[in-house]
Amino acid sequence: xxxxxxxxxxxSPSPVVDAAVVRSPGYWTGVLRRLSRDPVAMTALVVIVLLxxxxxxxPYIAPADPSKGSMLRRLKPIGFPGYPxxxxxxxxxxxxxxxxxxxxxxxxxxxxxxxxxxxGSLLGITAGYVGGLTxxxxxxxxxxxxxxxxxxxxxxxxxxxxxGLTNALxxxxxxxxxxxxxxxxxxxxxxxxxxxxxxxxxxxxxAGSIIRVHVLGNVLGPIFVYATSLVSVSMIxxxxxxxxxxxxxPPEPEWGLMxxxxxxxxxxxxxVAALPGVMIFITSIAFNMVSDGLRSAMDVKS
Amino acid sequence: xxxxxxxxxxxxxxxxxxxxxxxxxxxxxxHFPVKGKGLFGKGAVVRAVDGVSFDIRKGETLGxxxxxxxxxxxxxxxLMHLIKADSGEMVFDGEKVGADLDLTAYRRQxxxxxQDSYASLNPRLTIEESIAYGxxxxxxxxxxxxxxxxxxxxxxxxxxxRFAGRYPHELSGGxxxxxxxxxxxxxxxxxxxxxxxxxxxxxxxxxxxxNLLQDLKDEFGLTYxxxxxxxxxxxxxxxxxxxxxxxxxxxxGEGPAVFGAPRHPYxxxxxxxxxxxxPDARSAEAPLTGDPPNxxxxxxxxxxxxxxxxxxxxxxxxxxxxxxxxxxxxxACLMALPGSGHSxxxxxxxxxx
Amino acid sequence: xxxxxLKRILYVLPVAIGVSIVCFLLVHITPGDPLTAVxxxxxxxxxxxxxxxLYGFDKPLPVQYGLWIWRVVQGDLGxxxxxxxxxxxEVFNAVKNSLALAAAATLIGFVAGAGLGILAGYFxxxxxxxxxSFVSVLGVSVPHYWLGMVLVIIFSVQxxxxxxxxxxPQGSASRSWDWDYLRFLVLPAVTMSVIPMGIIARTVKALVxxxxxxxxxxALAAKGLTERGxxxxxxxxxxxxxxxxxxxxxGYLLGGSILIETVFSWPGTGFLLNAAIFQRDLPLLQxxxxxxxxxxxxxxxxxDILQAAIDPRVxxx
Numbered sequence: 016x017x018x019x020x021x022x023x024x025x026x027s028p029s030p031v032v033d034a035a036v037v038r039s040p041g042y043w044t045g046v047l048r049r050l051s052r053d054p055v056a057m058t059a060l061v062v063i064v065l066l067x068x069x070x071x072x073x074p075y076i077a078p079a080d081p082s083k084g085s086m087l088r089r090l091k092p093i094g095f096p097g098y099p100x101x102x103x104x105x106x107x108x109x110x111x112x113x114x115x116x117x118x119x120x121x122x123x124x125x126x127x128x129x130x131x132x133x134x135g136s137l138l139g140i141t142a143g144y145v146g147g148l149t150x151x152x153x154x155x156x157x158x159x160x161x162x163x164x165x166x167x168x169x170x171x172x173x174x175x176x177x178x179g180l181t182n183a184l185x186x187x188x189x190x191x192x193x194x195x196x197x198x199x200x201x202x203x204x205x206x207x208x209x210x211x212x213x214x215x216x217x218x219x220x221x222a223g224s225i226i227r228v229h230v231l232g233n234v235l236g237p238i239f240v241y242a243t244s245l246v247s248v249s250m251i252x253x254x255x256x257x258x259x260x261x262x263x264x265p266p267e268p269e270w271g272l273m274x275x276x277x278x279x280x281x282x283x284x285x286x287v288a289a290l291p292g293v294m295i296f297i298t299s300i301a302f303n304m305v306s307d308g309l310r311s312a313m314d315v316k317s
Numbered sequence: 318x319x320x321x322x323x324x325x326x327x328x329x330x331x332x333x334x335x336x337x338x339x340x341x342x343x344x345x346x347x348h349f350p351v352k353g354k355g356l357f358g359k360g361a362v363v364r365a366v367d368g369v370s371f372d373i374r375k376g377e378t379l380g381x382x383x384x385x386x387x388x389x390x391x392x393x394x395x396l397m398h399l400i401k402a403d404s405g406e407m408v409f410d411g412e413k414v415g416a417d418l419d420l421t422a423y424r425r426q427x428x429x430x431x432q433d434s435y436a437s438l439n440p441r442l443t444i445e446e447s448i449a450y451g452x453x454x455x456x457x458x459x460x461x462x463x464x465x466x467x468x469x470x471x472x473x474x475x476x477x478x479r480f481a482g483r484y485p486h487e488l489s490g491g492x493x494x495x496x497x498x499x500x501x502x503x504x505x506x507x508x509x510x511x512x513x514x515x516x517x518x519x520x521x522x523x524x525x526x527x528n529l530l531q532d533l534k535d536e537f538g539l540t541y542x543x544x545x546x547x548x549x550x551x552x553x554x555x556x557x558x559x560x561x562x563x564x565x566x567x568x569x570g571e572g573p574a575v576f577g578a579p580r581h582p583y584x585x586x587x588x589x590x591x592x593x594x595x596p597d598a599r600s601a602e603a604p605l606t607g608d609p610p611n612x613x614x615x616x617x618x619x620x621x622x623x624x625x626x627x628x629x630x631x632x633x634x635x636x637x638x639x640x641x642x643x644x645x646x647x648x649a650c651l652m653a654l655p656g657s658g659h660s661x662x663x664x665x666x667x668x669x670x
Numbered sequence: 671x672x673x674x675x676l677k678r679i680l681y682v683l684p685v686a687i688g689v690s691i692v693c694f695l696l697v698h699i700t701p702g703d704p705l706t707a708v709x710x711x712x713x714x715x716x717x718x719x720x721x722x723x724l725y726g727f728d729k730p731l732p733v734q735y736g737l738w739i740w741r742v743v744q745g746d747l748g749x750x751x752x753x754x755x756x757x758x759x760e761v762f763n764a765v766k767n768s769l770a771l772a773a774a775a776t777l778i779g780f781v782a783g784a785g786l787g788i789l790a791g792y793f794x795x796x797x798x799x800x801x802x803s804f805v806s807v808l809g810v811s812v813p814h815y816w817l818g819m820v821l822v823i824i825f826s827v828q829x830x831x832x833x834x835x836x837x838x839p840q841g842s843a844s845r846s847w848d849w850d851y852l853r854f855l856v857l858p859a860v861t862m863s864v865i866p867m868g869i870i871a872r873t874v875k876a877l878v879x880x881x882x883x884x885x886x887x888x889a890l891a892a893k894g895l896t897e898r899g900x901x902x903x904x905x906x907x908x909x910x911x912x913x914x915x916x917x918x919x920x921g922y923l924l925g926g927s928i929l930i931e932t933v934f935s936w937p938g939t940g941f942l943l944n945a946a947i948f949q950r951d952l953p954l955l956q957x958x959x960x961x962x963x964x965x966x967x968x969x970x971x972x973x974d975i976l977q978a979a980i981d982p983r984v985x986x987x
Contacts, residue, residue, distance in 0.1 A: 036445075036477065036478050036481045036482045037478065037479055037480075037481075037482050037483065038443075038482035039443070039482055039483045039484050039487060041441075041484075042440075042441055042484070155684060155685070155688070156688070158685050158688070159685055159688030159689055159691075159692060160692070162685050162686075162688070162689050162963060162966060162967045162970075163689070163692075163925065163959075163963045163966065164921060164922045164924070164925025164926050164962070164963075164966055165922075165926065166922075166925060166926030166928060166929065167925035167926060167928070167959065167962055167963065167966075170928050170943060170947070171693075171696055171943075171955070171959045172696070174943070174946070174947035174955060175696040175697070175699050175955070176699060209436045209437075210431040210433055210436040210437035211436065211437050211438055211439045211447075213394075213397075213399050213429075213431070213437075214429070214431065214437050214438075214497075214500065215439075215450065216399060217397050217399060217424055217427075217428060217429050218424065218428075218450065218451035218454055218455075218504060219420070219421045219424040219425060219451070219454055219455060219504075220450070220451075220454040221454075224454060228439075228442075228450065229439050229442075232439070232441040232442075233439065233440065233441055247810070247811055250813075251811075251812075251813045251814075254813060255813065255815060255929050258815055258929065258932075259928065259929065259932060259944065259947075260948070261947070271813075274813075274815070274816060274819070278819065278933075281819060281822060281823050281827055282827055285823040285827060285828070288819065288823070289816065289819060289820055289823065291816075292813055292815075292816025292817075292819065292820070293816075295813045295816060296811065296812055296813060296816065299811040299812070299813065300807065300808065300811040303807055303810065303811045304807065307807070
């Protein structure tokens with residue numbers, strides 16, 4: 016008697032009714048639930064959302080035109096009438112510039128990571144799953160770029176490409192591809208060696224289906240957490256490039272660039288000069304804390 | 318309620334008749350290159366499986382036993398085509414695998430249950446998704462595959478309503494292994510390879526799963542390859558048994574014959590090293606001492622001669638072939654080979670003919 | 671062991687070659703001709719051709735790379751386009767200064783970070799742990815170039831204790847190790863030390879926690895070893911990894927010093943890089959990046975080998 020015949024003949028002992036099936040919450044539901052119970056991470060998440068809203072609605076929130084200066088009101092202290100956070104070296108309203116500066120700073124700091132996440136995962140997962148010569152080729156190339164300290168690579172690339180937003184984005188993306196690819200490769204190699212991959216192969220599944228159903232679901236999580244931890248680094252590096260004059264060009268408001276142009280003001284208006292750095296700091300801490308929270312929320316040892 | 322799809326086997330399940338072996342394995346070889354041995358270790362290989370031939374008969378349970386590192390699991394993976402053999406051929410019910418029978422079709426008829434019940438289930442899939450995956454790969458609709466998964470869950474003793482929507486980490490080892498069995502059966506295979514499938518379970522759970530396996534075998538007309546290092550379990554479940562030593566077949570034959578009158582000293586030693594229930598039957602000294610030799614440089618001649626109590630000089634020179642004996646028992650030992658030069662070998666056969 | 675060293679070197683060699691190719695190609699991804707920066711705008715075509723031939727820019731890329739790498743292995747990184755001085759000596763003078771800064775920063779960062787990490791790991795879950803963890807999060811999140819500015823504001827501008835910028839007293843050509851010089855090092859080194867501090871604190875905390883959880887520590891405690899005795903074992907077991915992380919951090923700092931050196935006008939490689947980028951002095955840019963990256967590669971190698979020498983388990987990994 017064949018298996019199918021046997022199953023067809025005997026009525027199923029318990030009714031196969033959907034409503035009767037107990038469904039456990041999925042992995043990601045659990046992660047989100049744990050994350051939502053982490054007060055530090057949630058606070059940081061609120062900060063990030065507020066920063067994003069601030070950047071998106073900058074023209075509606077900012078009290079003044081961020082590019083309108085006044086020679087008479089150069090370097091005014093915090094609380095100067097009409098300038099709640101003072102005025103910069105060209106007499107522009109600091110508050111408005113900080114609000115507007117969030118646009119480019121967040122754009123430059125955040126976007127390289129998701130792009131690098133896609134490219135790095137693609138490279139790493141391919142290398143890890145295919146193995147052999149493909150792995151050697153991809154990973155040795157990645158190793159070469161990984162051999163540069165990240166700041167040096169970012170500076171070297173944008174230095175060679177020349178200043179500008181696009182070039183800065185390209186260099187930052189290139190900086191983050193190698194570490195993400197390495198993590199992706201090692202996680203994929205690990206998962207690939209597990210029996211459930213063999214079981215899937217034994218069922219006759221093609222590589223594409225196995226990667227989609229069995230590999231991605233188990234490797235994207237760890238790679239994603241790692242990538243979120245890079246956002247904070249990316250923020251600091253992106254503003255750092257502008258600080259060096261390799262990112263956004265004046266007179267665009269951007270926190271790193273503002274920090275640079277206000278450097279000479281440390282003797283006259285130190286508090287004002289330090290303000291843009293505070294914004295970078297807050298953003299960077301917030302991203303770090305969300306990343307930490309996500310990491311512990313995903314770490315189910317039970 | 319009709320759930321099962323009619324089997325899509327080319328000419329019905331059993332084509333060659335009961336006398337034709339379900340799977341015939343000839344001269345299977347797999348050597349693994351040794352990695353990480355530095356610059357000078359190049360060319361060294363582990364002779365994991367080194368020329369293995371045997372038949373799996375229809376409807377039987379063939380046990381495969383041996384110490385760890387003897388090539389049992391490599392053989393299982395070779396049978397499943399999870400790793401590529403260096404050489405050798407397999408004929409499945411008369412069709413050469415890879416030539417007459419393509420791999421996808423072969424894999425529908427041969428399935429495997431792994432030792433590690435947790436590692437063999439995708440932690441991100443629910444139980445029903447894991448079981449339904451195989452049929453879906455072969456074109457069964459999602460709804461039908463799911464219904465089949467529920468039905469199989471019931472068959473392996475797990476209530477579908479309670480278990481279908483759960484994740485592997487929420488279940489016990491025994492429950493997970495039942496799920497792995499259900500997953501293997503979802504493709505309606507004819508041959509199931511059980512690679513240490515009950516070894517990691519508690520004794521009480523192990524017995525339940527073994528009984529389940531017996532029931533399923535009878536119900537679905539399955540053939541099993543049962544790989545284990547636990548001779549007590551093997552004795553209980555198998556029809557025939559194959560003993561492996563260092564990548565080679567030492568002895569193969571009917572279970573009662575091999576267990577009752579082993580012809581290879583290695584089999585005898587393995588049996589003697591089994592824990593005995595009867596205190597009087599216990600031996601004071603270990604029949605088998607030391608670890609098996611390194612499979613990178615296996616001993617010359619008979620591979621067992623370094624640990625064999627009955628070894629003679631000829632054993633380190635001449636490699637014994639698998640010799641047929643009465644009762645369809647075969648052993649690769651010079652003592653079983655007429656005229657081999659070993660003092661305990663039977664006289665040459667010409668006289669008997 | 672010798673085999674392990676040999677294997678590591680064989681592995682590093684292709685990476686080093688790859689690094690040199692990337693450095694070489696940097697010049698060629700620049701928009702425009704590498705010479706446009708130095709040539710006068712109204713230079714005749716003939717002059718342009720001459721200069722191009724002089725620098726070898728007229729040959730195909732692989733040939734140019736071959737010629738370039740052949741000179742590099744002989745220690746010749748070419749001449750700076752802006753100053754005409756050999757790049758090799760410029761870079762090595764700068765490396766000395768950067769190394770002094772990075773080493774001081776690593777030392778401060780290691781002491782502070784290891785202290786924090788040990789406290790956090792030892793009093794896990796307590797308030798000490800929470801404070802230490804918070805400090806290390808601050809350490810990895812702070813934009814260090816901004817921190818440098820803040821420190822200058824406090825200690826130079828407001829308090830007047832330490833010089834704000836520069837590598838030494840005015841007009842002095844050579845370095846010495848007295849306070850007149852060292853006071854210039856304090857602020858940049860402290861600023862830079864927050865980068866490794868956070869990372870070392872996290873590593874040490876994890877290590878200490880892990881070791882305290884291991885069975886042999888329970889066994890030691892069960893044998894009646896005092897708290898201090900157990901602690902000594904913990905330190906001994908955590909030290910190799912912690913030192914390895916420290917070694918890698920030194921390399922990162924040396925390569926990543928450009929931001930801090932810019933803030934403090936420290937006459938190191940970062941400063942040199944900055945000048946090279948803005949004067950479009952490509953041989954100088956190429957040379958300094960190559961030296962820094964190779965330094966990092968070989969530092970990694972050294973750390974690996976030292977770690978394997980201390981802890982034989984590493985070799986097998």
